[in-house]
Amino acid sequence: MLKRGYKSNQRNAAHNCRVSVLVMFLTLMLMLVVLYVLLQTVGEEKYTKTMNDSEKLSLAHELPNPKQKWNTFDSFVQFHPTKEFRNGTDLIWQVPESSPKGVLFVAHGCSGRAINFWDQSPECPDCIGLPEERLFVLHALAQGFAVITISSARRCWTYGKEVLLVENIIEWWISKRKLENLPLMALGASSGGYFVSVLATTMKFSSIAIMIAEGMFHKMDIKRDYPPTLFVHMPKDFGRQQKIDEYVDILKDKEIDVGVVECVEFPLSPNTLSDRIPGIDQNLSGKLFEFFKEKGFVDQNGYMRRDGRVIKWKKALEEKKTVSLDKRLVPHIQEELNLAFAYHEMTSVHSDQIFKWFESHIN
Ligand SMILES: *[C@@H]1O[C@H](CO)[C@@H](O)[C@H](O)[C@H]1NC(C)=O
Ligand SMILES: *[C@@H]1O[C@H](CO)[C@@H](O)[C@H](O)[C@H]1NC(C)=O
Ligand SMILES: *[C@@H]1O[C@H](CO)[C@@H](O)[C@H](O)[C@H]1NC(C)=O
Numbered sequence: 001m002l003k004r005g006y007k008s009n010q011r012n013a014a015h016n017c018r019v020s021v022l023v024m025f026l027t028l029m030l031m032l033v034v035l036y037v038l039l040q041t042v043g044e045e046k047y048t049k050t051m052n053d054s055e056k057l058s059l060a061h062e063l064p065n066p067k068q069k070w071n072t073f074d075s076f077v078q079f080h081p082t083k084e085f086r087n088g089t090d091l092i093w094q095v096p097e098s099s100p101k102g103v104l105f106v107a108h109g110c111s112g113r114a115i116n117f118w119d120q121s122p123e124c125p126d127c128i129g130l131p132e133e134r135l136f137v138l139h140a141l142a143q144g145f146a147v148i149t150i151s152s153a154r155r156c157w158t159y160g161k162e163v164l165l166v167e168n169i170i171e172w173w174i175s176k177r178k179l180e181n182l183p184l185m186a187l188g189a190s191s192g193g194y195f196v197s198v199l200a201t202t203m204k205f206s207s208i209a210i211m212i213a214e215g216m217f218h219k220m221d222i223k224r225d226y227p228p229t230l231f232v233h234m235p236k237d238f239g240r241q242q243k244i245d246e247y248v249d250i251l252k253d254k255e256i257d258v259g260v261v262e263c264v265e266f267p268l269s270p271n272t273l274s275d276r277i278p279g280i281d282q283n284l285s286g287k288l289f290e291f292f293k294e295k296g297f298v299d300q301n302g303y304m305r306r307d308g309r310v311i312k313w314k315k316a317l318e319e320k321k322t323v324s325l326d327k328r329l330v331p332h333i334q335e336e337l338n339l340a341f342a343y344h345e346m347t348s349v350h351s352d353q354i355f356k357w358f359e360s361h362i363n
Helices: 002-053 131-142 161-176 191-199 238-253 272-276 282-294 313-320 327-341 351-360
Strands: 082-086 089-094 102-107 145-150 184-189 207-211 229-233 258-262
Touching (some): 102 131, 131 145, 131 327, 131 351, 145 161, 161 191, 191 207, 207 351, 229 238, 258 351, 272 282, 272 327, 282 313
Parallel strands (some): 102 145, 102 184, 184 207, 207 229
Antiparallel strands (some): 082 089, 089 145
16 A cells, blocks of 8 residues: 555656646746747837937838849949059059049958959959949949948958058058048948948048948947947848847947848849849849749749758759859859848948938038
C-alpha cells in the first residue's frame, strides 16, 4: 500500500511537476507575447511621433513606384566627372557649371566603389554607373550640388584612421576647387552610412543623410552641434528600424534635428528594368519580367518574393538560354531587384526628400 501509494504519489508528483513546467512554459510564452505586443505598440507610437515631429518634410508615403527614369535628367545635366588618385584611393567628382549651392560627399556601401556612381565615359572608362547610384548623383548635380565620391580602402569602410584620411582628401579637394564657402553635406549608404555618422563628429556638415544604416550612435559621444540627421531606411529590415527609432531619440534628446524617410517595396512591371537601367530596352525588360514571373521569383502582382541576392536568377537565366543578357548588366539588374524587395539597397527613389532635407538645413 505504502509502496504503491508512494509510487503513485511519485507518479503524481512527476505528473504535477510536468504540468507545472508546462504551465510555467505557457505563462512565459504568454508573457513574451504580451511583451512583444507592448514593445510593438510602443515602437509604433514612437515612430508616429517621430514622423509627426519633423515638419519640414512631408514624410507621408509617396507612391513607392520609382518615377525617375534613367534618362530623366538628360536635359538638365550630363556626366563629366574627373577621376583622381590620392592617398592610395580614387576620388571621382563633378562640379556643376553654374554656381554650385553646396558640396555633397557620397559614401558607398560594402563592396562599392566610387566608379559605381558615374556612367562609363571617356573621363572614366572603368565607371559602372549602377542605376540607383548614378540617378542619385545626377539628381544632386541637377539640384546644383558639387558631388565627390571616394572609394573605401578596403571592402567596407573602417572607422579609425580612414576617417581622418577621408576628411583630409575632402578638405584638400574643397580648397583646390575653391569651394570653401559652400555648405558641406554627406550621404552614406550602409557601411557608408556608419562611416558618415562618424565622419560627422570631426567634419563640419550642414546636414547628413544616413541610408539603410542606423549609424554608430551607440558608440559615439554625441555633442549638441552634431549635424541634422536624416535616416533613409527600409522598414522591412525590422531590427534596423528598431535601432533607428532608438537613435532618433538619442539625437532628439540632444536637440538635434532628425528626420526619417521610409522606403517600401514596390511591384516590378515589364518596364521597370528598361526605365531604370541604361542599356536595357523594353523588349529585354519585358522578357526578364516574364521570366521572373514564370520562375516564381515575382508574385502575381509583380512583387519580389525574396531578396534579389537570395534567388538564383542568374543561374536560372543561363539555363533558360532564350534570353541573352550582357553579363555587365547583372549588378544593375540585381540592384533593382533588391530595391523592389526593399530590405537593404541603395535607393534614389526618395532623392526629392533627401535634397529637401539638405536644402532646408543650409543656413
Ligand atoms: C503633430 O504635430 C502638429 C504640429 O506640431 C500638432 O498640432 C499635432 O497635434 C501633432 N499630432 C499628433 C498626433 O501628435
Ligand atoms: C595624402 O597625400 C598627400 C599628398 O601625397 C600627403 O601630403 C598627405 O600626407 C597624405 N595624407 C595621409 C593622411 O596619408
Ligand atoms: C524582341 O526582340 C526580338 C529579337 O530582336 C524580336 O524577335 C521580338 O519580336 C521582340 N519582341 C517585342 C515584344 O518587341
